Amino acid sequence: MKTTIAEVGKYVGQVVTIGAWLSNKRSSGKIAFLQLRDGTGFMQGVVVISEVDEKVFEAAKSITQESSIYVTGEIRVDERSPFGYELGVQNIEVIQEAVDYPITPKEHGVEFLMDHRHLWIRSKKQHSIMKIRNEVIRATYEFFNENGFVKVDPPILTGSAPEGTTELFQTKYFDEDAFLSQSGQLYMEAAAMALGKVFSFGPTFRAEKSKTRRHLIEFWMIEPEMAFYEFEDSLKVQEEYVSFIVQSVLKNCKLELGVLERDVTKLEKITAPFPRISYDEAIEFLKNKGFTDIEWGDDFGAPHETAIAESYEKPVFITHYPTSLKPFYMQPHPTREDVVLCADMIAPEGYGEIIGGSERVHDHDLLKQRLEEHGLLDGAYKWYLQLRQYGSVPHSGFGLGLERTVAWISGADHVRETIPFPRLLNRLYP
Structure with missing residues (x-):
């Protein structure tokens, strides 16, 4: 079932697929947190090494900022998040890998940001x-x-x-x-x-x-x-x-x-x-x-x-x-x-x-x-x-x-x- 981030509240406990971009990520040895956006909103995808194929976890670790993906997983309530939900990731399909995305999480000057508006x-x-x-x-x-x-x-x-x-x-x-x-x-x-x-x-x-x-x-x-x-x-x-x-x-x-x-x-x-x-x-x-x-x-x-x-x-x-x-x-x-x-x-x-x-x-x-x-x-x-x-x-x-x-x-x-x-x-x- 395809849906958007704005609509995930309708699918709690169900497995859905979302077309998204990776805005940011962080990972430890056994878990990866993917910050996903799809235009309608932002949400977190959680990838646990023990719950997915090795290929999926490797994709989660290697995927680059602003790469486009289809991500499939279960919608879960997340009371810690202002958004209120997270995605328990089961599969990742890379559509296009972004290379050297110019706007990184570090601070940039206004003119640089305006040049890349x-x-x-x-x-x-x-x-x-x-x-x-x-x-x-x-x-x-x-x-x-x-x-x-x-x-x-x-x-x-x-x-x-x-x-x-x-x-x-x-x-x-x-x-x-x-x-x-x-x-x-x-x-x-x-x-x-x-x-x-x-x-x-x-x-x-x-x-x-x-x-x-x-x-x-x-x-x-x-x-x-x-x-x-x-x-x-x-x-x-x-x-x-x-x-x-x-x-x-x-x-x-x-x-x-x-x-x-x-x-x-x-x-x-x-x-x-x-x-x-x-x-x-x-x-x-x-x-x-x-x-x-x-x-x-x-x-x-x-x-x-x-x-x-x-x-x-x-x-x-x-x-x-x-x-x-x-x-x-x-x-x-x-x-x-x-x-x-x-x-x-x-x-x-x-x-x-x-x-x-x-x-x-x-x-x-x-x-x-x-x-x-x-x-x-x-x-x-x-x-x-x-x-x-x-x-x-x-x-x-x-x-x-x-x-x-x-x-x-x-x-x-x-x-x-x-x-x-x-x-x-x-x-x-x-």
Whole structure:
């Protein structure tokens, strides 16, 4: 009977065959312990010299790291193991013997591991982070599907910059210029006018020359847009969504969080509602914390966000940023011209901003004025302005950065570990 490591609990006391790779091993004179992995999980295989043919025990001693094998044996309960089961090995069939596998159990430098990312993702820690990433994605679809959202896929090639920046990758689209998308937001606004509540999930690109542990050149975003949702409505969706994905990881990734030695007591506190602090209050808070050089109108950097987040056990919203700091499409505050109806969600434990969102400008003349002020009133935004001509309504949306969110939930040191093949300022390989 063939099965996978994830399914062995169904076969306690039975003999099964598992296709696996040998991640590590240790042996004494009469017993060998094989650390097996098959993509679905990790488990130990135990080979006892007195219980198998001599050929099988010799194979167990000589098999090399990352060789592929079929291993047959009896599934047994193992209460000492976090996994809960082990395999009493009866037979080993080598499929392909790996020679001189470059990533050994010793310590390796980050650049070496990044050069071998195609192999590094096989390791137990990286495997666990990828499983948590998958759970966040699965829970995302569950949350939005259960709350009446429709999945819409915006284009990756665009003719304009959603945020009017120059941090774009430009390419030729036959005889005209095009850009790799830095956000699907504008297209999602159009979709919301057709379908009410929508969300997208896809790659985005920022030609930002940053080397911090929070930045990637290519990353994935979840971007919901909601017709007839005002600013406060959107904040409620954001905190409920983040709470949902964190609780889903806690429920479904216990083993992976254990491998990563993540302090789950911190994650257990992540339930809506979340605290809020206005930009004005944040400036005063930072001045009192010793950031004497920051002034009203300045943007926040990583140290500022971390200082604010350290005062809370949950993610915190920073709301109502200055108009001058934010893109053209954000709705102004009803009683103040100097701030807009926006919020950034800052994750605890120094992981920084994981969500940016706002109510969008829905008045045609105001949006036209904003586009003029930003030098963007050209043909590329004609269709976007038209959305305010034909049945415009108040609407809001936000974008969650997947990799930063996974880094926070998993406790990873750097976002490069939270995407299978990271694209960084100095890295396009492998």
